[in-house]
Amino acid sequence: MVEVKLLEENAAILRKTAGKWMDKRLVLLTAAQFAARQERIDEREFTAVSNKIKKTGSIFSPLRTIHFPMTGLLMTKEGDPDESLEKLLLHYETLRSAGFRSSVYTYIAAFLVEGSTKPERIKEIFEEMKRYHRFLTSHEDYPAAVIMAKRPESAGDLVDSSERYYRLLNDHGFWKGNDLQFLANMLVMDGLFQKQPAESVLQAKSELEGRGLRVKSMHYPALGVIALSGKIEEAAKMAKELKDTQQLKWSKDMAITISAIFAPQAYIDSSAGLTASVQAMVQAQQAAIAATAAGVFAASSSSDS
Template sequence: MSVESVVNRYEEIYDEMKKEFKWSFVNKKVLLHAAMTYAVQPHIPFNSQQFKGLCNRISKDASMFSPLKQDKRLTVAAILETKYDDPKTNFHYMKRIYDLLVKKKFRRGAASYTTALVILSQADEVQSLDEYVERTMAIHKGMRKKHPFITSEYDYPLAALLAVEHHDTDELMRRIEYFYEQLAKNGFRKGSDLQFLSHILSLDDEHSPDEIISRTLAARESWKLSGMKHKGLHYPVTGLLALAGGDSLLFDTISETSEDLNRRKSFKWEKDWNSLVAANITMRTTLDPDESLSVSMYASLNTVLEAQNAAMVAAATAGAVAATSSSGN
């Protein structure tokens, strides 16, 4: 499919979802993420009734205070339906993994459900699920030791991706920290976004750290030259673009797609999110999925956007709660 046809599909699916969940008070960014998950999988038909039925099934099976009773059920349903032939069976597998994560001292909540989905998608690549989960926790603890104030549960999903290939936690931490410090010296702002970027770059162990840094700096410049603002929220997708090795035409297409989304009535108030979606759609439709690096990137792409989306929704919710509390006082 062309980029334009995927954008059209994205808008159609979003409008259908918005109508279907009209009275459910679902956060808009959750609907946007769920719609995008379907849009970039053109071979998966979207049926709004079937989707809502799966969401209801997930909610019904969840415990009383689970995030799956709320907005999280939509993104989980979208990922399960677009990735697996039997979404309901894989939902139960995901729940078992989530229970194992909680048993291993992961925090209960949306981030751990995202992590359970990552582990479910990687389960065929590991021999022992128990060891995989323990390695994920060890990597997360390593992250928190280096950066205690900016590491949170939203780093769980990337820790799970890194745990597939990296068995030496100390070596991995040195690699992540090298990316973090070198990029900070080259104009990237220190903080959670840069840490997230450093994690993504560490997924590539086929190239030297200096080459990866050079490609990341080039990707940032290409992003800016295409006319787009480069903010902290763009750091992770910049890393994916650097690993993918896209040329300047790729960035021009991202910019054009972002502008297209900004002009559409359904999306015109979501400019920051639109730029992330534009990058996702462009990479999915433009890059060759048979290239080994692209295969690795595709495994990370939805995880990165899901983790970012969860963090953005949490931040928006926290802001709303703070505003309500302030007005109440």
């Protein structure tokens, strides 16, 4: 497949700049961000943007932990990466002033914030999440709160719908936890509770398992992306092919996550009639899943070294 070939080329480029301590999964995830857009990475530009990100905070800044995938997100975002970085830092400070803790997820949330998104609205939704899951809800849910804040419905209605998705999927064998909460929150981005999105998630899980792929809780957010993209069969086929490649020999769990990065792009490319807001919704989900997964992997990699 052309996508897999470009993924391998981009991964090879990134390995030159990553350094030996960079988690291989982070390299693959970042390479996929570009390959999904049919882009070959410019090594010099990537290095320049990456270094600029690392210099924006102290050595202990959470942003340094995810500088690699964040570079990919800023470079694949429309517009100038330097301007996007400035907006990221501005939105981060805005979230901090609204009471959000400093973490990698605060930066991920800041990346997803748009100019019209009010921090008070994001905070209200985050606090509503605690109504159902006081001990489960944490800084990991900041990005989901930003995504949900873009909907016009009340914070209470949005979180109520998320909880209905959470319970329905749990009744169908999904494990309780933050991964399931994030998936439920993502489904609300498509509107208030309906059975169809949940059925699509169950279909995506069944399709992947039918191809011999083991779906873990870490894959729940990716299932949401695949389900809402409408490209379930294509994503499952790609995940199977990725799993069997040499590139993922030691990171087979990444096959589903990477296929979820490609699925939304295919949805956008084949749906020219979509409104700009729907396209933005799909891209925001891609960014959230890629960056959230990267944040988890980066954190685990740092603790292991």
